[in-house]
Amino acid sequence: MTKRIRKIVLFTIVTTLLTVTGCGDKKNTDTATSNKPAIAYIVANTANSKPVDSSAPIIQDTMIDCAENYGYSFIVRVDGEPELVSSENLDIDPQYKNAAKERLKRDATNKVTNLLQVLEGVHAVNPESDYLEAIRLAAASLRSLDNSYTSRNIICCGSGLGTTGYLNFQNNLLSAESQTIVKLLQEKEALPDLSGITVYWIGMAQTTAPQEKLNPKQSKNLENIWKSVIEAAGGEFVPNDYISVSQNDDTTDELPSVSIVNIPSDDPIVFEPEILEQPEQEEENAFEEPVILGESQIQFVGGKATYLDEESATETIRPIAEYLLNHTSVNLLLVGSTAGDITDESTLRLSQDRADTVKHTLVEFGVDDKRINTLGMGASDPWHINGAGYDETVGSAASSNRKVVLIDANTELAQQLMSSN
Template sequence: MGNRVIRCALVMVATVIIMGLTGCGTNGKNNSTKSVSSKPAVAYMIAHTANAKQTDSSAPMLQDTMIDCAENYGYSFIVRVDGEPELVSGENLDIDTQFKNASKERLKIDARNKATNLLSVLDEVTAVYPEVDYLEGLRCAAASLRSLDDSYTSRTIICCGTGLGTTGYLDFKNNLLSAEPQVIVEMLEEREALPDLTGMTVYWLGMGQVTAPQEKLTPKQTKNLEAIWKAVVEAAGGEFVPNDYITVVDEIEQKDELPSVSVVDIPADKPFVFNPEVLEEKEDNAFEEPVMLGESQVEFIGDEANYLSPDDAVETIRPIAEYLVKHDSINILLVGSTAGDVTDESTIRLSKERADTVKNTLVEFGIDTNRITTIGMGSDDPWHIKDAGYDGPVASSNRKVVLIDSRTDQAQALINNH
């Protein structure tokens, strides 16, 4: 009897041990978790160019990600971003299995030494070719990350630069800061120019942080620049994360040796795309800033000043007229514009006639004709996006009538110059 009890007890103990090892039993599935280690891959885009402040490699984002990459045997890429972006460094930070048995302290010291060496490489990356192409830099970084096998648990791009590209598909010299982010995305989709960022996270440091001779951006323009890149990254399948930490240094010792980067003319703040909420949100004066009637809202017959759909155009303009009836102290300037990059007698005439058509609709609603001034600017309006041609979403956004209070400084300048 005693031996039988002992044998039973031994069987029970053995069973418990086996269940613990195999994860079997009532809660075995929940209690057994396989540890999955992190193995990050990071691509650093460094745009040390003229007109931009140099990246500070001591920024926490750069320090932390590089150390994490080294400690977890990841992979680090460095991409130089200038007029012709190029991969300048690719480092596999894994080590032989035999060395992984060293003490944690030894491994951590070695990893931090590697990270320090790579961070020093970041400081040494400078532009080689004139101009700067951030979109191509993203394409290069993404291709590098995609070249790795599936053992890497995360793929991250850290872009250090102003975001003001001056060549390639996203050339901000073409007044892209005046464009709606979705219009930019549609243009890139139409041209099949989006990089593949599927499954990647893009952190952007130094957005809009320019230096002379580049004119500074207003907070609103910096916000729109960030919105454009966010829309592009997300449309390409990635996740966009801005970083507000000051990641640049004030002085650049090699400033005069860097290849030239064209100055981007900073445009007037882009017009709000009209919707009735604009009128509701700004009870005092909805037209103190420019408001745009785009082609999708008020479309004209090609090369004519007649509405393509008169009923739809009238219904779009109706709330504007009702607002002006209610606020009879506001006088309005209507600025007509056309697609393409040609401004001549015919485009000025056509754009003026289209502004006059909108004016006539407002007058039909009871607005005094003396309260409305119209001008036509062809493709010379301050919000025109250049090099967009006559087809596609960007060209469509260039066919517009912009409304602005005629008493504002911007409106007066437009009236006086035309």
């Protein structure tokens, strides 16, 4: 028996049960069935993601609660092909529920010890990681139970940085707005059914080498993405601040490979007119970080570099021109991009022409054309979301790839883009 398992035996005697499962203390065996929790544990012991620490209070306490209240426990493995590895009905025959309280507690402790041993033994089998599919499998397992179960919760343990399936962060999803990702999943009918299910997530954004670490802003954005996805699926999202990931990385070299997710150097980009309306202050640069003009701000005729609504586009660009006229030290790079995942001569030309169209509008407002550089990148811009398709609907995931991005030409990123294209 490991030290961790021995700890749980003692822990069950002194612990105060968490309320996250919706269950109170069991005063006697007659009230046990009034709280009957069902819990699914999602375990991502994969390369590039730190393994779960089963001594985490939320894991131990929910397991104890589930065992003492005759609930149901599932354990799902995260890898490239998630699988249900454990399904345990923790109920007992009614005739045994009148046994001595000490005997019932001892039996519950034994069940928890066995469950923890199973959880600690979960390791990835297949390459990559698919958190969304693991959540779908856990939710389906919980929904398969009858109505006698009073709560249904998922405890998800892992970084959340999926590398395959519908929510593949190799597709530059960390550069996208969370609602754009939700729309992408809705378009593909890929959201799981999480109605009536609460998802508690521990270890979010906790990675290990060779995966590059996320900075605090990127970690928060990853959390916001999962929160939006889970809530759009009908569930409730609850992050757990306790860092319940193991510090032992010894086993990662023995696990199937997981692709590295390239971490973007910039935050998701949005067009916020109020930034451009600030009083003139040379020390504040509204374009030090990229700003996007997407289809919700300016829309072009399909396959052309002509505004669909020239008056609306002009009014959208007006505050940008006014900002540049008031901040003469700022020079811009305009990067045009297209939907789909193909970059060829036609998409490069179209994206270049659209960037030039925005430049022409700025020049018409009086901005010196020498202050504006343009670049067409087709579908190869740093903020492109792969796999979004060609949907023409404004606001769709594909729509987010039809854009012109504005950035200060003197930034390191702008200089890199201009020197390499």
